[in-house]
Amino acid sequence: MPKILTVDIGKCTGCRLCEVVCSAKHERASNPAKARIHIIKLEDDRILVPVVCNHCEEAPCIVVCPTHARFRDERIGRVAVNYDRCIGCKVCMTVCPFGAIAFDWEAKRIISCNLCDGDPTCVKFCATQALQYVEAAAANQRRQREIAIRLHKSLQEFALSINW
Amino acid sequence: MPLTRKIVFVDLSSGKIRKERIPEKLRRLYLGGRGLDIYLLHNYIKPGCDPLSPDNVVTVSGGLLCGSVVPAAGRCHSGAKSPLTNGVGSTNMGGFFSPELTFAGFHHIVFTGKSDKPVYLWVHNGEIEIRDARHLWGKDCFETQRLIREELGDEEIQVMCVGPAAENLVRFANVRTGLKNTGGRSGVGCVWGSKNLKAIAARGTMGVSNRYPQEALEYAQKWQKQVVNTKVAEALGYDGTMFIWNVTNTVGLLRYRNFAFNQLEDWESLAVEKFHEKYHVGVVGCFGCPVHCRHQWRIKEGPLAGLYGEGPEYNTQMCMGGILGITDWETVLHGSHLVDKYGFDMAEFSNIAAWAFELFEKGIINESETGGLKLEWANAGKLLPKLLEMVAYRKGFGDLLAEGPYRALKRLGKPEAEYYLLHIKGLGNMLSDERATPALALGIATSTRGCDHLRSRPAIDLYHLPEKILEEVFDGGPMDSNFTSYVGKAREIWVMERIYALVDSIGTCKFHSIFFSPHMPKFEEYAKMIRYITGMEFTPQELREVGERIYTLERMFNHREASYSRKDDYVPERYFAEAVPGGFPIVKGVRMDREKFDQMLDEYYAFHGWDKDGTPTDETLKKLGLDKEPSHIV
Secondary structure, three states, X not given: OOEEEEEOHHHOOOOOHHXXXXXXXXXXXXXXXXXXXXXXXXXXXXXXXEEOOOOOXXXXXXXXXXXXXXXXXXXXXXEEEOOOOOOOOOHHHHHOOOOOOEEEOOOOEEEOOOHHHHOOHHHHHXXXXXXXXXXXXXXXXXXXXXXHHHHXXXXXXXXXXXXX | OHHXXXXXXXXXXXXXXXXXXXXXXXXXXXXXXXXXXXXXXXXXXXXXXXXXXXXXXXXXXXXXXXXXXOOOOOOEEEEXXXXXXXXXXXXXXXXXXXXXXXHOOEEEEEEEOOOOOOEEEEEEOOEEEEEEOOOOOOOOHHHHHHHHHHHHOOOOOEEEEOOHHHHOOOOOEOEEEOOOEEEOHHHHHHHHHHOOEEEEEEEOOOOEEOOOHHHHHHHHHHHHHHHHOOHHHHHHHHHHHHHHHHHHHXXXXXXXXXXXXXXXXXXXXXXXXXXXXXXXXEEEOOOOOOOOOEEEEEOOOOOOOOOEEEEOOHHHHHHOOHHHOOOOHXXXXXXXXXXXXXXXXXXXXXHHHHHHHHHHHHOOOOHXXXXXXXOOHHHHHHHHHHHHHHHHOOOOOHHHHOOHHHHHHHHHOOHHHHHHOOEEOOEEOOOEOOOOOHHHHHHHHHOOOOOOHXXXXXXXXXXXXXXXXXXHHOOOOOXXXXXXXXXXXXXXXXXXXXXXXXXXXHOOOHHHOOOOOOOOOOHHHHHHHHHHHHOOOOOHHHHHHHHHHHHHHHHHHHHHHHOOOHHHOOOOHHHHHOOOOOOOOOOOOOOOOHHHHHHHHHHHHHHHOEOOOXXXXXXXXXXXXXXXXXXXXX
C-alpha cells in the first residue's frame, strides 16, 4: 500500500530544517529557496505551516500539463515529472492551489516534491514528527488517538468539576 | 560552499563598500563567527579608541557552518569594543538572521566610521545597499522589523536591529532579531546606535553546497539523533531553560534581592509549571534546531491581556523576577516584553537596578538621588515597567543606571556603594550566585567579555558525575565530582572556553555542545562535520588549538584595550566576604576561599600557557601563530 506524507500543523516549531535537508538532498546544497517544502511563518500570530506538494489525486497540474510531463506515479502514490517531456511552461505553477511547485531559476526547470522516491528526507529530520510518512490507511489513526485521549481527559475533568 | 561566502567592509562615514573573499588561511586559523570577528576587531579597531567614537568597529557574522545541514547552525555573532568593559564586546544570538545573511552571500560584515544620519543595510544576493533609516529611528525592535519587511516587500526578509535603548546610547543596549532572539551582553547594540546604524536586512537565495553532500546529510542525521536522544534536549524542548530553575533554587545558586539570599522564598509562584498553566501557547525552534527551547506566551486576561512574546528563559525568571525580589509571572512577562521592545540587556539592567534598590535599603542613596523614586523591594514589581522605560530613554534616575557599572559608580561618587555592585571587568553579574561553585566562579571571573557564563560554563559540573567520566569529558585529571571542590575546576573552564569559542565560530548552538550533557557532540564530531561540509581537514587536536587561539586573541585584545590582567580575574569582593545564607548543606555557609581561588587561577593560566599575571607568553603566542598580530591578512 502506498504511503502518504502527512503534515501536523500543531506540531511544527518552524525550525526550517526540512527546507535545509530537502534542498541538500535534491540540490546537494542547503538552500531553502530551492527546497520542495517551505514553512510559512507569521511569528506574531503563531502561524507555522509547512507547505508541500499534497500529491493530489485529481491533480490540477497533471490536468493542465500540455506535454503530459506531469503524471501520477501509482507505485509511490505521487505526482511525478518526466523531465524529458517538460518544456518548463510553468502552467502547473499557475494552477497549483498550494503554491507547492517552484521554478529553479538556475537549472531552468520545475521543482516539486517527489517524496524522495518513497523515503522523504524531511520526515527523517523532523524532530517533532510534524511531518510523517505513513501508510494511507493508518494516516488518520494517530490523530484519532490523540484527540480521543484529549477528549477523555477533558470529559473526566468536566465530570470531576461538577458537583452531582 | 561556506568558503565562498564573503566579507564586506562598510564605511559608514563615506558610504564606501568593499567586498572581499575570506582567505582560506584565516578560515583555518579562526573558522568564522566569533573567531574571525575577534581577528577583525583586533586588526581594525584603532587601539585605545573610545568605544562610542567612529574609531570603534562593529562586526556582524554567521559562523562557518551557518545555513548548512548541521542542526541549529543559525547562530549570529556581533562584536565591537565594549562600551561597558572597554574590552571585548561580543554577543551571540539564535534565530534566522545569520542563515539568511549566508544565503545572501556573506558571512561577515565590518562597519567602520559613523553615518551622519540613521541608516540600515540591505543585503541581498551578493548586493549591498546602505538605506535611509530616518523613518525607523525611534521605532521599537518589533516594529522596525515589520516596517523593513513592508518597505522592501518581502515577508521572508530577516532583520537584525537595535531599539530605542541603543539610539539613546544605553551602554548595555543589545541587538535583536525576531520576537526573542537577542545578542544581549556587553553593549554591542550601543555601539550600533553610536554609529547611527539601525538595522541590517538580509534575504538570499544562494545555496550553501556541501563538499561531500551524501556524507554531510547522513552525518547531520546522526548528529541530530545524538542531540535529540539526550535527556536535556527533551527537558529543553518541554520547559526551555526554565527546567533548571527549581533545581538551582533548591540547591541555592540564585540571587534574591541583589545578594540578600540565594533562594527564593516564594519560588513556587514563579516556577515553570505556573507558566505552563496560564501563559504558554507553544514552542518554536531557531534555524534548523530540533530542540525547540523557545516558548511563545500570551497573557489572556486582566489588564495586560493580549500581551505576547517569546521566551521566557531561566534568565528572565531571575532578571525580571528574583534578583529584584519579584515573584509574579505577569510582571516578569511584562518586563521581558518591554526589554525586548526597547532592546537592552535585561541581565545588566537587573544587576544594576538591584544594586540601586539595595543602596536605597541601606540608606546610601535616597529619594533626592533617585528623583523621588522609592526604591523599596516591596515596590519593585510596580516600579519595573517605569524603570525599564526610564533606562531605555535615559530619563531621570534611569540615566545613571544606563551607564553600566563602571560609569554609574563613578558618576554616583560614593565609595561605599562600590561593594554592593556585583560586576567583573565592568559587566554586571547575572542571575546566579557562584560562591559555592568554584568552577562556575572561575568561569565568570576569567571570561573575556566580563562577568558572563556563556564563555565557559560547565553546567555538567553540577551533576556529580563520576570522576572517570569527568576525566574523559575534560581530557584529563585529576577531577572531583563535588561541585564545591576546587580540584579540576581550572581544567573544566579551560576546556569549556575552547569548546565555546569553537561553537561560536562554527555558528551552532551551545545547547548542542557539552554545556548540559556529556553526550553532546565534541571536537571529534565538529571535525567530521566541518570536513563533510567544507572539505577542510582538521584533527580534533587542531580544533582545540583553534579554540585556544580565539580565546587567547580575545585575552590580548582585553590586555591592549583595557589593560586587564590577573587583578581583574577575580569574583566580586562579596563572594569572599559573605557566606552563603541558605540552600543544600554543602552550599550553606560556604564562601569563596581566596587562597584556593588564587591556586585555581594559577592552574588556569598554566593550562592556557599564560604567565602568572595572565598574559600570554611569547612562546604561547608563537605556538598559536599570534606573535605577528595584527597581521592584516584581510
